[in-house]
Amino acid sequence: MDEIVKWLDENAPTELLGTSRGGGAFDGYWGGRRAVDSTPARLRWLEVCASRGLCAPTWLPAYGGAGLSREEAARFEALLRERGLPPPLVGFGLAMLGPVLLEFGTEDQKRRHLPGIASGQIRWCQGYSEPEAGSDLAALACKAEIHDEEIVLTGQKVWTSHADVCDCMFALVRTSTKGRKQEGISFVLVDLEQSGVERRRIRLISGASPFCEVFFDEARAKLSDLVGGRDQGWTVAKALLGHERTAIGSAIGSQLVSLEKALVGAARQHLGVDDGPLPDGLLRDAIARCLIDERCLALTISRVGQSDRPGPESSVLKIAGSEIKQRRHALMMRLTAGEGLGADDDVTRDWLRSRANTIEGGTTEIQLNIIAQRVLGLST
Amino acid sequence: MSLANTDEERQMAELATRLFADHAPPSRLRRYRDEHDAHAYDRGLWAKLVELGFLDSALSLAERCVLAEAAGSVLATEPLGVSWFAMDLMGPGERLVTVAHEPMSRRPGVVSSLDHLVRRNVAHAVSADVTLFTQMKGDEVSLFEVAAGHEALKVEAQQRVDLHPAAIVCVDSTRLPPPVSLSAKAYDRALDRATVVLCAEMLGGAQRAFELTLDYLKTRRQFGVLIGSFQALQHRAARLFVELALTRSAVSAAARADESTLAVLTSVAKARCGETFLRVAEEAIQLHGGIGMTDEHDIGLYLKRAMVTEHLLGNGDEHRRRFATLSGF
Numbered sequence A: 001m002d003e004i005v006k007w008l009d010e011n012a013p014t015e016l017l018g019t020s021r022g023g024g025a026f027d028g029y030w031g032g033r034r035a036v037d038s039t040p041a042r043l044r045w046l047e048v049c050a051s052r053g054l055c056a057p058t059w060l061p062a063y064g065g066a067g068l069s070r071e072e073a074a075r076f077e078a079l080l081r082e083r084g085l086p087p088p089l090v091g092f093g094l095a096m097l098g099p100v101l102l103e104f105g106t107e108d109q110k111r112r113h114l115p116g117i118a119s120g121q122i123r124w125c126q127g128y129s130e131p132e133a134g135s136d137l138a139a140l141a142c143k144a145e146i147h148d149e150e151i152v153l154t155g156q157k158v159w160t161s162h163a164d165v166c167d168c169m170f171a172l173v174r175t176s177t178k179g180r181k182q183e184g185i186s187f188v189l190v191d192l193e194q195s196g197v198e199r200r201r202i203r204l205i206s207g208a209s210p211f212c213e214v215f216f217d218e219a220r221a222k223l224s225d226l227v228g229g230r231d232q233g234w235t236v237a238k239a240l241l242g243h244e245r246t247a248i249g250s251a252i253g254s255q256l257v258s259l260e261k262a263l264v265g266a267a268r269q270h271l272g273v274d275d276g277p278l279p280d281g282l283l284r285d286a287i288a289r290c291l292i293d294e295r296c297l298a299l300t301i302s303r304v305g306q307s308d309r310p311g312p313e314s315s316v317l318k319i320a321g322s323e324i325k326q327r328r329h330a331l332m333m334r335l336t337a338g339e340g341l342g343a344d345d346d347v348t349r350d351w352l353r354s355r356a357n358t359i360e361g362g363t364t365e366i367q368l369n370i371i372a373q374r375v376l377g378l379s380t
Numbered sequence B: 001m002s003l004a005n006t007d008e009e010r011q012m013a014e015l016a017t018r019l020f021a022d023h024a025p026p027s028r029l030r031r032y033r034d035e036h037d038a039h040a041y042d043r044g045l046w047a048k049l050v051e052l053g054f055l056d057s058a059l060s061l062a063e064r065c066v067l068a069e070a071a072g073s074v075l076a077t078e079p080l081g082v083s084w085f086a087m088d089l090m091g092p093g094e095r096l097v098t099v100a101h102e103p104m105s106r107r108p109g110v111v112s113s114l115d116h117l118v119r120r121n122v123a124h125a126v127s128a129d130v131t132l133f134t135q136m137k138g139d140e141v142s143l144f145e146v147a148a149g150h151e152a153l154k155v156e157a158q159q160r161v162d163l164h165p166a167a168i169v170c171v172d173s174t175r176l177p178p179p180v181s182l183s184a185k186a187y188d189r190a191l192d193r194a195t196v197v198l199c200a201e202m203l204g205g206a207q208r209a210f211e212l213t214l215d216y217l218k219t220r221r222q223f224g225v226l227i228g229s230f231q232a233l234q235h236r237a238a239r240l241f242v243e244l245a246l247t248r249s250a251v252s253a254a255a256r257a258d259e260s261t262l263a264v265l266t267s268v269a270k271a272r273c274g275e276t277f278l279r280v281a282e283e284a285i286q287l288h289g290g291i292g293m294t295d296e297h298d299i300g301l302y303l304k305r306a307m308v309t310e311h312l313l314g315n316g317d318e319h320r321r322r323f324a325t326l327s328g329f
């Protein structure tokens, strides 16, 4: 670790010190060939980390990782936090696809896809939802026909976050219509840079961060890119959702100190006091509640959240994390409304965007169903 | 559902609802935004509303509320609220007058010195012929009438999240004609009446957001059934219905308050409307799922309006505090 500290001090771009917004798994540089958020400092930071496998510290070096233990990786992350450094790379590849490839992928799939994720070369999006298959994900209909070594895709995905700036998609497709609807689903990796794929942007209510509709018209994928076996995709899909929920739920658990500063700072400005106890008891109470819940969330993450295979507890994190985040952003709106309410203000956009936290990655209602039915045994 | 109680009020409600439905769908807010239209209201429709007597000085507060509720249900931007407010302060007139009133509690950032009056969220300031500045001075309130284009006046359009037209206005008060003064009591009454009208508008918005959601629960299918058949969602809708019933009673009572009850009923209504509108709009988005998060769907416009209106004419905290003070605790 001493060696890493030294290495960090020599290599971390000074421009990035203290710039982390503390958003957790999705706050940082997203990479990819179509990268829209690159800066020279981010690229340099990515490069130095990737060359040592530190974008995916726990993955094996053969897969582009650094082969660190979970504890070592956590210490590395803590070192970044102390310096206010954002992670070198974030995204669905690292947080979601990577873990399921490690669990379900063939050796060939791991060697072909993990290094591209860990180096930030390939950015992945998630092709799960369809117009008629949201909460009822297993109702998905996007058709996949297998011809020799090729899979031919025809159908539509919707709400695909960032599809317009991604290189590839992990998609759920229907390979069979026989039996239970969960039984005919396959998990496939699709290159989006081909003629059979059309991406249309959809604007969000926050104006920013567009998601997309993606249309497949005889788009192609390789049979060797089917993960977990033909018609066996539902198991992979659910495992990935566990990782997604943990990532969304953890998104505020990681940097309590900076979050506290942001809220308290906004309150001080609002009330016009530089230090001491906040003179408005109501606000003081509201902020304390928010910070206490955030702390409890962080404690819960460190108690149960770290796992190679998140189970139903990921629903706890997803519900709590998303609701706490919404409360924080609503509170920020209240604190800044006097000078704020602007359509393009960061505070406003963050508030509006946070309303999706209880929808994306499986709605709160679906998470509650999971807890009630699978954990508490309250069957319907 | 309407605040109307009498036949006459019901007729007005019907007329207004039809007019707004035909000429002022919420979707036009996106058009105004995309076309950078700083006026952001329909002058043809406005002329028609005036012609139909919507600005008649004989309208009661309850009648104004009936019209405002209809306007609020489609998030209409026509300058009814400010016009009535101005009328209560300076009598009826032909010009479009907006009121740059003092915030309920002063915030840092709203820097008003003796020389410069700065006001945010002044509705229709870009389009107004006259901006009426108010300034508290002990038991009196000074009203400065500033004509559009006056050299001491600066108007900066806000790109506000609700897409309703508003601006930051600033005036150099040393270069203004002497003010007209009004008793604080008369001013408070006018402010309360304007607040009640805003409440009616918020109620209309909350009610419509609820109805849109109810429709969605009755059309969207998942797991082979209507999502409205899930008991968890039925209860959520039923709860909103309860909230709306309480809120409607509060607005209705405030709209018909007499001199002695107006202040307290105004604060009851405004505190309640802010909570209800936000809660209904947040739930509405949640129950719409992904489609509710898209710019193209109207439901998001209701959430944005809910957040802004919560902060206009005193927010929930301020009105709860005022309620406590007025109630003697």
Ligand SMILES: Cc1cc2nc3c(=O)[nH]c(=O)nc-3n(C[C@H](O)[C@H](O)[C@H](O)COP(=O)(O)OP(=O)(O)OC[C@H]3O[C@@H](n4cnc5c(N)ncnc54)[C@H](O)[C@@H]3O)c2cc1C
Binding pocket: A125, A126, A127, A128, A129, A131, A133, A134, A135, A136, A158, A159, A160, A161, A162, A211, A356, A359, A360, A361, A362, A363, A364, A365, A366, A369, B220, B222, B223, B227, B230, B232, B233, B286, B287, B288, B289, B290, B291, B293
């Ligand atoms: C910002 C954002 C980004 C997203 N990014 C992606 C992405 O990258 N990839 C992707 O594949 N998808 C993505 N999604 C889609 C997301 O996963 C779906 O929106 C979500 O699963 C809900 O599906 P739906 O929108 O069809 O809503 P519906 O399923 O139609 O739900 C409507 C309402 O009904 C409720 N409901 C449904 N079933 C039940 C039930 N059984 N019991 C109780 N209540 C129920 C829901 O909770 C919700 O409130 C994104 C969504 C958003 C908002």
